[in-house]
Amino acid sequence: MDGFFLFLNGLIWGLIIALIALGLTLIFGVMGIVNMAHGDFYMIGAVISYYIVSYLNNFWLSLIIVPLLAILLAAPLERFVLRPYEGFPSSSMIATVGISFIIQQLALAVYGGIPKKIVNPFPLDISMFGIYYPGYRMLVALISIVTLLFLWLFLYKTSFGILIRASMQDREMANAMGINVNRVLISTFAIGVVLATIGGVLAAPITQVFYLMGNDIVLLSFIVVVIGGLGSLKGTFITALALCAIEGVMASFLSPTQARVLTFLLMIVILMFKPSGIFKD
């Protein structure tokens, strides 16, 4: 049953990673920016929710406040800082590394360098198939699935979402068709950042809140994005779930580090034989 527990854990991490990685895919696909600061937006989400918990004493408020703050942060950042680097992958990579330095050091200055924990906001175990599973993780799964559903509805059912997907497929053509690219760019970046911060908020009570917590996440979500086939939303989602579940299962009979190393080796093998990702359409 231990294995099942870890498998579920893996799946729920997979949902969080899927949120973050989908933001990354959107930003890369629409804007051509390799966003190395994505993990730091995740960290910002966690840090702000830490402050909300300690001052307002209510964790659930952060699910509303953090996305709003994220939009306020992301929109000017895209318009005034990142705009000149769009479409230049390597320059944008270094520019976002610069932004990542700034965010991390600001967090270090304000929040401090000591990892802290948020009290579990939903301390209830759910009994299921003979094991007791932490209720908060179940809620995390629920919230991420709802968020992903909203994202899907937005991207596939609203006209603005269709504009975003059109710019993702062929930016020049979208431009030529008279799409207001300015609005599309700003809102895409904002959506990406909001997804990352929601991931951070959800992950905060499960992990430790630390100013460098984004560094592991950014690599993992990049890997997910690439293996899923660059720019493929469906692929990103499935890969995130699959990879984290595999890692969870492996963690049941190996140490966590060994499990991660093995997962990474598996990815290298996959990319050797399928050099353009699994779900390239």
Add this chain to the structure above:
Amino acid sequence: MTDIKRKININFITIPIFILLILMGFFLPEGVKSLVIHIMVLSIFAMAYDICLGFTNQCSLGHSIFFGVGAYGVALSIIHFQTGLLSSFFICIILGIILGLIAGIICVKLSEAYFVIVTAVFYAIFHLSAMNMTWLTGGDDGLAIHLPKISLRFVEISLYDKIINYYFVLLVLIVSYFILNRFVNSPLGKVFVAIKENEKRVKFLGYNVFLYKLIAFVISGTFAALSGGLYAITLRYASADFFSFHWSILPVVWCLIGGIGTLFGPWIGVAIMYIFQYYISSIWHYYLIIFGIIILLILRISKKGIFGYIIGRLQT
């Protein structure tokens, strides 16, 4: 035409700098001397990385594996096999070549974004394993090295002496600069540049692109390993931190700030970063904020970095 100009430019700049560095060794105060040693060691790393990114357009995020393997190659061979300093450097270079071949054969075939990620996965594997295998690597605490003396025919010199350390590093820097410069200006280097400009066309001309990219990757990895070994010698310790993401992303930052594809440009990147760190960090702890702003500004003004901007100005 532009290439001839660039070549003259570079030697006109670097040789006076070497002479200046040779002369400066006698006058510099201790603190500044260790700063300059630091910059020189990492300049080798930056140049090595430039061969990869600037000449064949392979943006690797996994160069910390070479850096770390070089550092541990030197450290472990001194600790466990009691090798002399020079033979441990020999081991470190051999390790760099072997690792470059293994990683290169797997990665180089992949197209751009996939290459970036697979090299990044390599770094992650090495970093996690190094943190995990504390019996071998010492983990985060690292291993301290006691430096053996180098015996020349008549005298024995010890790198514990700052001046000797300085000239040793400078010698390695000069030698590796001239080797790399020779590579870049040879027909091989021309093929590298051609691959950077248009890979498909080079393939149509009948060159084995895979082989040339692999050569560039291996050269780059070898010199990165050499730099890692020197770094371990200078700090007299090696730790699993040498494999971390920090050391993977820094060379990219140096190269893009300084100017890719110029060999000399990355030095500027390294110098700016470390002079900045040395002087500002004592005043303000969060100097990386300013550094981030500087990165954004430099890239905003010129996507080719500082030296690329200067060259562009000189040529027009």
